[in-house]
Amino acid sequence: MRDVKILLTEKELPTHWYNIQADMPNLPDPPLNPVTKQIIGPDDLKPIFPMGLIMQEVSQERWIEIPDEVRDILRIWRPSPLYRARRLEKALDTPARIYYKYEGVSPAGSHKLNTAVPQAYYNKVEGVKRLATETGAGQWGIALSQACNFFGIECTVYMVKVSFNQKPYRRSLMEIFGSNVIPSPSNLTESGRKILEEHPDSPGSLGVAISEAVEDAAKREDTNYALGSVLNHVCLHQSVIGLEAKEQMAKAGHYPDVVIGCCGGGSNFAGIAFPFAHDKITKGQKVRLVAVEPISCPTLTRGLYHYDYGDVVGLAPIVMMYTLGAAFMPPGIHAGGLRYHGDSPLLSRLVKDGLVEATALGQTSVFQGAIQFAKSEGLIPAPESAHAVQAAIQEAIDAREAGEARTILFNMSGHGLLDLPSYDLYMAGKLEDYPLPEEDLKNALERLPKV
Numbered sequence: 001m002r003d004v005k006i007l008l009t010e011k012e013l014p015t016h017w018y019n020i021q022a023d024m025p026n027l028p029d030p031p032l033n034p035v036t037k038q039i040i041g042p043d044d045l046k047p048i049f050p051m052g053l054i055m056q057e058v059s060q061e062r063w064i065e066i067p068d069e070v071r072d073i074l075r076i077w078r079p080s081p082l083y084r085a086r087r088l089e090k091a092l093d094t095p096a097r098i099y100y101k102y103e104g105v106s107p108a109g110s111h112k113l114n115t116a117v118p119q120a121y122y123n124k125v126e127g128v129k130r131l132a133t134e135t136g137a138g139q140w141g142i143a144l145s146q147a148c149n150f151f152g153i154e155c156t157v158y159m160v161k162v163s164f165n166q167k168p169y170r171r172s173l174m175e176i177f178g179s180n181v182i183p184s185p186s187n188l189t190e191s192g193r194k195i196l197e198e199h200p201d202s203p204g205s206l207g208v209a210i211s212e213a214v215e216d217a218a219k220r221e222d223t224n225y226a227l228g229s230v231l232n233h234v235c236l237h238q239s240v241i242g243l244e245a246k247e248q249m250a251k252a253g254h255y256p257d258v259v260i261g262c263c264g265g266g267s268n269f270a271g272i273a274f275p276f277a278h279d280k281i282t283k284g285q286k287v288r289l290v291a292v293e294p295i296s297c298p299t300l301t302r303g304l305y306h307y308d309y310g311d312v313v314g315l316a317p318i319v320m321m322y323t324l325g326a327a328f329m330p331p332g333i334h335a336g337g338l339r340y341h342g343d344s345p346l347l348s349r350l351v352k353d354g355l356v357e358a359t360a361l362g363q364t365s366v367f368q369g370a371i372q373f374a375k376s377e378g379l380i381p382a383p384e385s386a387h388a389v390q391a392a393i394q395e396a397i398d399a400r401e402a403g404e405a406r407t408i409l410f411n412m413s414g415h416g417l418l419d420l421p422s423y424d425l426y427m428a429g430k431l432e433d434y435p436l437p438e439e440d441l442k443n444a445l446e447r448l449p450k451v
């Protein structure tokens with residue numbers, strides 16, 4: 001079989017990030033201070049972020065140069081490969097062409113290192129000595145630990161307690177790179193103590209861990225905060241995925257009819273899709289952009305487009321986004337990285353404006369698709385990425401039924417080699433689907449900020 005792997009040379013590594021804020025027909029409404037509910041400006045973010053990242057957060061410049069020091073590290077694994085899944089096409093007996101961009105080749109095993117490196121870099125050049133962050137399943141914690149290690153910065157990771165106990169190898173990885181990993185909620189912060197007082201056995205959540213990390217960073221002069229998804233500058237850094245994929249698709253001689261990515265906070269989806277959204281917005285290119293989320297945490301498909309807190313305690317800015325309510329406690333599904341109550345404001349705005357579609361899948365069909373993919377292609381997708389895999393399989397089956405030679409591109413955001421216990425449960429028939437009950441959704445949405 002020809003053209004299974006489409007590579008770029010090191011020289012073809014992008015020199016600039018793509019900023020979709022330059023092209024959006026409508027920008028998201030501005031973020032608000034969680035206490036005063038006033039619009040916040042760059043200065044309000046200074047206690048927890050370096051100016052280099054704050055300026056990217058608000059920039060409307062289309063192309064932003066990637067610093068050489070950052071490109072030197074990205075080069076370790078970038079440009080990442082684009083594959084044509086010819087064996088999967090055959091197994092599905094589909095006329096569709098299925099391409100996937102593979103981000104599991106990064107040392108962290110996922111796309112998250114694409115933003116961890118520039119985030120550590122901008123903090124380093126502004127003299128920050130220590131970063132505090134949260135992690136759910138551990139992917140972001142690993143990526144930031146590696147990046148901090150490269151730049152000689154200390155790193156403290158508040159890890160959602162249930163994952164801390166269930167995923168010991170993710171913790172080992174963070175510790176190898178020198179990070180201090182703390183199960184959250186902890187008694188080291190006021191936020192953690194407050195939660196523990198009300199719920200001594202709290203398993204933790206991303207929203208709580210964010211509160212702890214933001215509080216840690218706000219209280220210490222030498223410490224900043226870092227977030228692995230959702231924010232504009234994170235989506236910006238991830239654009240290298242789609243920029244490379246566009247070059248690779250051009251080499252393959254096909255433009256995608258549909259671009260698919262899984263969606264937790266929206267960053268890997270933004271990475272693969274925003275450079276194609278540029279063509280759609282500015283050149284009228286016909287391309288569908290599809291974000292895939294779990295039915296147990298259906299932010300884009302069932303949430304409200306509303307101002308909401310980014311964290312549980314209410315320390316992070318209030319942003320306009322699709323949300324299930326900051327009080328929402330997602331069930332313990334196996335795609336830990338897709339369990340955030342909100343979504344990127346940029347992506348939310350694009351969904352609101354009809355430029356991006358959203359769909360939701362149950363975890364049993366997701367694991368079924370992941371195993372079919374693994375058997376054809378040999379790679380084990382992360383449970384998060386498997387949402388994109390299964391959506392691509394469904395697209396290819398639709399194409400077969402419609403008799404169309406559709407071109408499908410999806411992002412495989414990471415490998416699942418540290419998620420094998422979840423695969424074991426699936427194979428033992430012990431995984432269930434948890435569609436979010438209407439009642440729980442209503443309860444969580446009752447606590448949205450009044451603005």
Ligand SMILES: *Cc1c(COP(=O)(O)O)cnc(C)c1O
Nearest residue numbers: 139229264265266267268337414
């Ligand atoms: C964290 C993670 C995600 C979800 O985060 P996004 O910001 O939505 O990309 C998806 N896939 C993998 C492998 C992850 O680690």
